[in-house]
Amino acid sequence: MALRQWAADTNKDLLWLHVAQHIATAEQFWLQLHDALSSHLGLPNMPPDDPDFSVSPISHLTALLKDATPFTLILEDFHWVQGTGVAHGLLRLLKSAPELSNVITARSALAIEQAQISGYLDLRAVGPTQLQFSPEEALEFHAGTVLEPISNQLNERLLGKPTLHKAARRASEEPRQPTVDFADDVIHKVSAVMHREIVASLDQWMDEEVGAFMAATLNLMHFDLDLVRVVAPDGDVAAYILLMEEIGFLESRDSSGTTLYEYPTVFKDILSTLLSTGISACRSATLAAAAAHEFDRESYLPAFVYALDNNDFRLGSSVLVRSGLDLLFDPTQEFSAALKKIPNTQIVKYPLLALTLGVIYIADKRTRFKGLEYFALALTSSKLQGKSLPPEEKLAVNLAQAVSLRLTGQFKLAAASARSGLKDLAELPLTDRDQLGIFESIALGHWGLSLLFVGDFSAATRALHLAVSTGERFGSRQATFFATALLAYRYAVDGDLQTAAKYAEVAQATQPDMPAVELYQQTPLNMALALIELGKLNPDAAATHLDKVISETSTSEFWGQLRVIESRIELLRGHAGMAAGRLELALLNKKELPALNPVDANEVAVVRAELLMAGGNATGAQSALSKLPAKSVARTVAQARVRLGMGRPGEVVELLGGPLRFTSLRQALEAQILLTVARLHLQPAALVRADIERISSSISVLENQWPLVMLSEPDLHLLLMSAQELGVPWPHADVLPRGLLPHALSMITLTPRERSILGTLVETGDRAEIARLHFVSVNTVKSQLRSLYKKLGVASREEALLIAHQEHLLKP
Structure with missing residues (x-):
């Protein structure tokens, strides 16, 4: 043998x-x-x-x-x-x-x-x-029996123990409960057998001290010797653990050099029933002692679970703060399971808990609206809090308020809350700030993001730099990474791609190699990297970065910027029509998406105009720009771009010649380019030499070629030839794109029938009435309206009449 x-x-x-x-x-x-x-x-x-x-x-x-x-x-x-x-x-x-x-x-x-x-x-x-049985052995053992289809499920729940599998075989021969899942029925019967065997053997191994030890430890998720000595200080706990292991009631595993013990579920359920009176008697004291002990040694997940199991929600909130919100990334789902059990009557008292539950729900588009409900609850909760709160809770309330306002679309209020939080933080004594630890860095990061979304780059930059330094001081790579990634994103959106690249490099070097860095946290960095490649006019490299996070468009508050970058990648590839279709489809589902922040809302309107310009539709581009606030600089600059494409340089000078308060470096550079090209059409190049030098220098310093993309080929040629004639060096002139825009944009020319239909729209929007007045069917009117709206680049009667007024289309 x-x-x-x-x-x-x-x-x-x-x-x-x-x-x-x-x-x-x-x-x-x-x-x-x-x-x-x-x-x-x-x-x-x-x-x-x-x-x-x-x-x-x-x-x-x-x-x-x-x-x-x-x-x-x-x-x-x-x-x-x-x-x-x-x-x-x-x-x-x-x-x-x-x-x-x-x-x-x-x-x-x-x-x-x-x-x-x-x-x-x-x-x-x-x-x-x-x-012990492997899954394959369990399958072989049950082959040919009614348990074969559920052998793997049974093996997991029976801990691979052959004796329990044999009991399951016997249990499967008993009459089945028709209303109960088969696997649950078998496990219940096996548990009943084990229950009887354990009861029969109690006298052999359990005395009063062992019973007290078990009653205390059965309240716990898992434990080591130190924790047991806290919750069950009487008796020889090491001997009790050894006894439980030898009987088979306890299993052990190594965790970072510490041996952790836990009761297998099948035995825990039985023992909990047998010792229910003792467990109930010591439950509150055990959970309180366990939560405090785990909190003191920074084992935040069990501390949080024990605190909530003991209805100590204030301690649970404190644990969440001290963990730096790292519990949000718990892969075991124990954190979210504990959080979801809190009744609303309690969670309304603790804004950070409500906010965290909202974050968990909003990450899944199937539960996004439930997440919004919890954000509203967090706002309500923050208003119920008194002003004389400890620093830790005051910071938590402010963070909950700022993030909840942001995620419910109240961006200006969110930014105001962020500014208030920064002010309160600056007034805290250093000893109190030391107690906040990583949570301070997380709060600063989210305040910075709230400020970015309203275009307050200066205040956002201060908050994010503080977030980085605080994260580094307390050794949180995750908090440091997120804040550094947001800085890279901040400079990329601003147009300073050289600085953005420096922060992106630092963020990549500090990115933790762990599952906890979820897609949401990676999104700002990948968007920054995509924008950097767009500035180099490299759409394929930009798409590589965007592909990693484009799935976020269904749930992320960054979805607007993600779509803008996607559209500009396709525009640079020469696929403006495809990009326009994708963008319109996304905007049709706008109500199902997170609120669009002001900066991204402006960018979406501008990129829609750019795509229409690439198709030669100046009227449609102007219609898209009508969505922007009337006096916004973004609208003025974009309108100037359309006017230049239509060959109206004088109007460009009129729009951009006065003082303007630009919201970003890229916007300022775009305006300078448009104004300079317009002047080159009207006066000798020598008179605008200083402007050409300024443009060349800015492009070189910012490492950003994108502002040149939306020039027609004749305008781009005029600018480059003027620079060459004047001896002004031009960075990377060889890589500039050609032919993305038509040589000249044109206004819409309507057919007599379209002009007649448009004139009727002034009087009525009723299709049946329009059909009667024009002696055609309602279906014909529908078709003619679709064609007219498409030509005008609009989606409604009101928008059509606005464009008709702006472009003088109603004049005979």
Whole structure:
């Protein structure tokens, strides 16, 4: 046989132990093993002198093996061993006794169970990890039975334990509950069997102290020795843990060098029922002590869960603050599950908890509106708070207010709240700010974003720089990364791509390599990188960065800028029509998307005009610009671009010649370019030399060629030839795009029928009435209106009449 052949070939010191068929209990097995080990080690073959050997044999056997010459134990016919905890005990023995190099059993866990059913005795050597079912073994064990389709599900819930799988086989033969899921029904019946077995064996292992230990620890998610000594200070807790492990009620795992223990679900449910009175009696005290202990040692997830389980929502809010909101990125979902259990009657008192729950819901477009409800609840909650709050809570309230206002579309109020928060923070004593830790950096980052969305770049920059320095001081790579990425985004939107590239490089170097950095946090950096590549007129590289986050357009508050970048990439590729279609489709679903911030709203209107200009439609472009505020600089600059494309340089000079308050460096550069080209049409180049030099210098310093893209080829040629004639160096002139715009934009020319329909629209918008007046069918009117609206670049009667008035289309 393979086992015998291996034994003959190996040079290992071997101890063979044939498990006798009469072995019926775990105690008898451990006694037989004790005798075999004593004989192998040359010790007197005497019964163990430890009175607790039957309860805790592993520690005794470990001591017996201490300093022995290493050897290998071979167990034959292990399948005769009955009773719980033997397989787990063997694993513990391997871990605690290095002298015992391996355990080789006569058959795997699967083979052991098959032997008990079929009597098939084909021996094979296996390692200790095979004392539990793998998914494949579970499937093989249940093959041909009604449990085969749910074998993997059962294996997960039965912890891979063969004895429980065997119980499941027996349970599946009992009458099934028709209204209960089959797997749940089987697990319930297995639990009932285990419940009876545990009750029958209680007297063998549980006394009052063990019962108190279990009542306390069953309230916990998991625990280590330090935590147990806090919640159950009486008794020898190390011995109780060892006992629970040997019985099989506790499982252990290593976590950063610390051993954590937890009750498997199947046993936890049974034990919780048996000890319900004791658990209830100590529950509040246990959870309070556990929450405080985990909070003090910065184990924030269990601290948060214990605090909320104990209805201590104020402590839960404090835990969230001290964690720097890192709990939002908990991959186990335990954080969100605990948060979702808070009743609204309580969450309305704690704005940060309401805000966090809103963030969780809004990340999924299926629950976005539920997220908005919680943001509204956070706003209500923030207004209910008193003014004499501790610094930590005051900062949390302000952050909840600013973010909630922003995510509900109240951008100016959000920015005002951010400014108020920055003022309050500056007035805090340094000792109080030290207590805020990472949370301060997170708050500063979100205040900066709120200010960016209203175009207050100066205040946003101050907040974001503070966020970076605070994140670095408290060692939060995640907070530092997000704030640095926002700085890169801030400069990219402003048009200073050289500075944006520097911050993007720093952000990439500090980006944590962890799942917690979710797509939302990566979006500003990838948008900045895409804008940098657009400034180099490299659409393919820009698309590479945008592809990583374009899926965010359904849920992200950045969706407007994402669509703007996408449109400009396609425009640069020469696909203006495709870009226009995508953008219009996105705007049709605008009500289902997050609110569009003022900066991005302006950018969307401008890019719509750019796409229409690329199609030669000056009328449609002007219609798109009518969505902008009448006196906004963005509208003035964009209108000047349309006028220049239509060959009206005098109107451009009139629009841009006076003092204007530009909102970004890119906007100022675009205006300078348009005004300079218009003047070149009207006067000699020598008279505008200073302006050409200023443009060349700005493009070089900002490393941004994009402002030249929306010039027609003749206008671009005029500017470059003038610079060459004047000896003004021009950066990267060889990469400038050609032919994106028609040589000259044209106004809309209407057919007599379209002009007649348009004239009727002045009097009525009723299609039936229009059809009667023109002696055509209603369907014909619908078709003619669609054609007219498309030509005008509008979507409604009101917009059509506005364009008709602006372009004098109603005059005979």
